Amino acid sequence: MTLTAVTPTEPSTETGTATHCPYCALQCGMAITTEASAPAEPVSARVAPREFPANGGGLCQKGWTSASLLDSPARLTTPLIRTDGELRPASWDEALDLIADRLTALQAEHGADAVGIFGGGGLTNEKCYLLGKFARVALGTSQIDYNGRFCMSSAAAGGMKAFGVDRGMPFPMTDLAEADVIVLVGSNPAETMPPFLRHLQGAAAKGGLVVVDPRRTPTAEQASVHLAPAPGTDLALALGVLHATVADGLLDDPYVRDRTSGFDETWRIVAGYWPEHVERITGVSAADQRRLAHLLAGARNAYVLTARGAEQHATGVETVSAWINLALAHGLPGRAGSGYGCLTGQGNGQGGREHGQKADQLPGYRKLTDPAAREHVAGVWGVDPDSLPAPGRSAYELLDALGEPDGPKGLLVFGSNVVVSAPRSQHVADRLASLDFLVTADLVLSETSAMADVVLPVTQWAEEDGTMTNLEGRVLLRRKAIDPPDGVRSDLDVLAGLAERLGQPAGRFSTDAETVFDELRLASAGGPADYAGVSYDRLRAGEALFWPVPDTEHPGTPRMFLDAFAHPDGRARFVPARHTGPAEPPDAEFPLLATTGRVLQHYQSGAQTRVVAELVDAVPEAYVEVHPETAERAGLAEGQLAAVESRRGLVTARIRCVPSLRPDVVFVPFHFPDGQRANLITNPALDPTSRMPEFKVCAARIVPAAESEKDGES
Numbered sequence: 001m002t003l004t005a006v007t008p009t010e011p012s013t014e015t016g017t018a019t020h021c022p023y024c025a026l027q028c029g030m031a032i033t034t035e036a037s038a039p040a041e042p043v044s045a046r047v048a049p050r051e052f053p054a055n056g057g058g059l060c061q062k063g064w065t066s067a068s069l070l071d072s073p074a075r076l077t078t079p080l081i082r083t084d085g086e087l088r089p090a091s092w093d094e095a096l097d098l099i100a101d102r103l104t105a106l107q108a109e110h111g112a113d114a115v116g117i118f119g120g121g122g123l124t125n126e127k128c129y130l131l132g133k134f135a136r137v138a139l140g141t142s143q144i145d146y147n148g149r150f151c152m153s154s155a156a157a158g159g160m161k162a163f164g165v166d167r168g169m170p171f172p173m174t175d176l177a178e179a180d181v182i183v184l185v186g187s188n189p190a191e192t193m194p195p196f197l198r199h200l201q202g203a204a205a206k207g208g209l210v211v212v213d214p215r216r217t218p219t220a221e222q223a224s225v226h227l228a229p230a231p232g233t234d235l236a237l238a239l240g241v242l243h244a245t246v247a248d249g250l251l252d253d254p255y256v257r258d259r260t261s262g263f264d265e266t267w268r269i270v271a272g273y274w275p276e277h278v279e280r281i282t283g284v285s286a287a288d289q290r291r292l293a294h295l296l297a298g299a300r301n302a303y304v305l306t307a308r309g310a311e312q313h314a315t316g317v318e319t320v321s322a323w324i325n326l327a328l329a330h331g332l333p334g335r336a337g338s339g340y341g342c343l344t345g346q347g348n349g350q351g352g353r354e355h356g357q358k359a360d361q362l363p364g365y366r367k368l369t370d371p372a373a374r375e376h377v378a379g380v381w382g383v384d385p386d387s388l389p390a391p392g393r394s395a396y397e398l399l400d401a402l403g404e405p406d407g408p409k410g411l412l413v414f415g416s417n418v419v420v421s422a423p424r425s426q427h428v429a430d431r432l433a434s435l436d437f438l439v440t441a442d443l444v445l446s447e448t449s450a451m452a453d454v455v456l457p458v459t460q461w462a463e464e465d466g467t468m469t470n471l472e473g474r475v476l477l478r479r480k481a482i483d484p485p486d487g488v489r490s491d492l493d494v495l496a497g498l499a500e501r502l503g504q505p506a507g508r509f510s511t512d513a514e515t516v517f518d519e520l521r522l523a524s525a526g527g528p529a530d531y532a533g534v535s536y537d538r539l540r541a542g543e544a545l546f547w548p549v550p551d552t553e554h555p556g557t558p559r560m561f562l563d564a565f566a567h568p569d570g571r572a573r574f575v576p577a578r579h580t581g582p583a584e585p586p587d588a589e590f591p592l593l594a595t596t597g598r599v600l601q602h603y604q605s606g607a608q609t610r611v612v613a614e615l616v617d618a619v620p621e622a623y624v625e626v627h628p629e630t631a632e633r634a635g636l637a638e639g640q641l642a643a644v645e646s647r648r649g650l651v652t653a654r655i656r657c658v659p660s661l662r663p664d665v666v667f668v669p670f671h672f673p674d675g676q677r678a679n680l681i682t683n684p685a686l687d688p689t690s691r692m693p694e695f696k697v698c699a700a701r702i703v704p705a706a707e708s709e710k711d712g713e714s
C-alpha cells in the first residue's frame, strides 16, 4: 500500500538552515540565513524560498516577509504582570510563581476544572502534545480545547465518519498535478496559499478546475467553472450534483458496490434534491449542476477538495459529508490519482488536532473516552488511567463558560488570539474580562494578551526546533536557525516550569523538543495517527514521512485507503446529509448574508502579520465588499465607512464595491482588531457533532457609519 515518497526535505546548507514557513498549513520550504551588519551588532535573519514539493521554490508575500517577525520592535522580551491595572515587567520566577500560586488557589477553592487551557493549531506537535499532558496530568482539568475547533473540526468529523480516520489530504499534494478535474469547495488558495496553485495548473489547463464559492475570488477568476451558491447552501449544491450523477446514469456502480456502504439510505434523501429544486435553493443553475456531474464522471483522475467555506457552518459536518458522498458516487476516494481531501488552514492544523489539546482527545488521535487509549497513554505518562479527566467543553463552549459559576475561573492561552478570532468576539472578550486570572504565552501583545494578568514572552518558529504536520499528513522538522531574544523562553520551558511548581516530578515535562517528540511517538503508537516510526534522525536525513508510520523501518503512508478504508469492514460510508440552510436566515430586519474570509497579506487574527510593515502597508485595515447596487440602496459609495450589523454587534470598515458579488452578500476579512473585528457579528451557532461555529454566514444589514466607530470607540 505504501508508495515511494516524494522529493526529500533538503538538509541544512552552507547558505542557510532549511526550514519551513511560520504561517499556513502548506508549510512552504524556506532557508534562513543569519548575519550581523557589524561584529557587535545583533544578528538578523533573512528568508529565501527553497525547493520543496509543497511550494516548488515559491513563497507568498507572508512567507517572504516572515523574518521581520523575528526582530520586530513589537516582540515581547520580558514577562509582564498586571499591577494596579497596568502590565509591568517582571522576572520569569516571579511570573511563574504567581501563576502556580493562583492556579493552585483557584483549584483548591473551586475544583480542578476551575482552570482551563486554550491552545492553537499553529503550535508545534511537541507543544500540542505537552499542553494536553499538562492539562490532564499537572492540572487534572478537563477544560482544554484549541482554536483548531474553529478551523478543521467539521472536516475532521466528516472524514472520520466516511473513512474511519481523518487525514486532511490522504495523498501527497503533488498527485493533484495529474488530475483532469479538481473541485474546490469554499477554498481560495490564490489568497490563502498562493504556491498551492501550481498543483491546480494541470486541471486548469484541461478546463477542469471548478471553484464553488459565493464570491468571485482570485481563485474563482482563474477557474474553468465558477459556481456561486448563496452562502450556507453548499450542502444543497452537493445534493443536486449527486442527484444529477445518479439520474444521468453516471454513478460508479462497481465502486459503490465493492468499496462503500450506506448509498441507499443517502439516496432516499438525495432523491428529493433534483437540480431544478436545488437551483431555487442555491442560485446555481440546474445545467451547471449537471455539467459538474458529467465533468466528474468523464475525468480519468479527479479530486474534490473542501475548505473553510464549506466547513464553518452549524451544518459543517453534514456539508462535508455531502461533498464526500459526491466523491464516493464517482469512485474517487482510495483510488490512485483521485480522491477527496480537505485543505487545512493553520500551520499545524493537522498535527494540532492529533496529539491531545482537543477536549475529547488523547495523543495519536485517540479518544479520551476509550478505556484502552486511556490505559496506553497513562502508561506513557506514568499516571493512573483513572486520574485522567473526562472530555471537557469545546472551544466556544469553553470561552462562553469563562467566569460563570460552573465555568473556569482561570485560563491559560497558548498560540491563540481569541479576542479577534472567536465568534461573537465581544462576548468572548467580556467572558475573558470576567475571569479571576488570565495568562497568555505570546510573541507580541495581541488583543488577548492585552487583557491578561500575566503575559509570558515565548519563542517562535525559527528560534526553536519542532515538528509540524502539513496538510497532506507529512511530518516536517522545523529547525532552529537563530537564537531567541534575551528574556524569551519556549512554551515547553513554560509548561515544565509550571509543572514543577505544581508539584510534578522532575523530568516529567521535558524542555527539549526532540525528547518530547520521542515521548509523543510512544503515546501515539498504535493509534490512528501513529508517529512511532517518525524520528528526528529520519527527518534530519531528509525522509518524507506521511503518517501512519508504525515503526522505524516503515516508509510512511503517502497514499491512504488504496486497499481499504479505516472502518473495520474496510468500506467507506455514505453519510446521509440534508439541507437545512443557515442557522440565522436573512429577514426583513437583517436582509443580507454576511460572510467572512482572508486576504493574501494577513494570517488568522493578524497578531503576527499586523506587525510586518510590508503587509500592513499592503492591506492596513478591514473592508466591506458589497455589490454596487447593495451599497447604493444603503446610501453608501466606494470608500465610505459602513457598519455591518448583525444581532450580535457591528463591524465598521470602508466599502469596496464589487460588481461580481451576489447582491445579497456582504464580505468582511477577519484579521483586524477593535471595531473592525469581523467576528463582532459572527454567529456562534455550533455544529452538533464538531462543535464548529457558523463563521461563514449570518443575517446582517449595512448602514453608513461614523469615523469614530472604526476603532471601536462607539
Ligand code: SF4
Pocket: 021, 022, 023, 024, 025, 026, 027, 028, 055, 058, 059, 060, 061, 062, 063, 064, 192, 193, 194, 195, 196
Ligand atoms: Fe507558503 Fe503559506 Fe507561508 Fe505563504 S503563508 S509562504 S503559502 S506556508
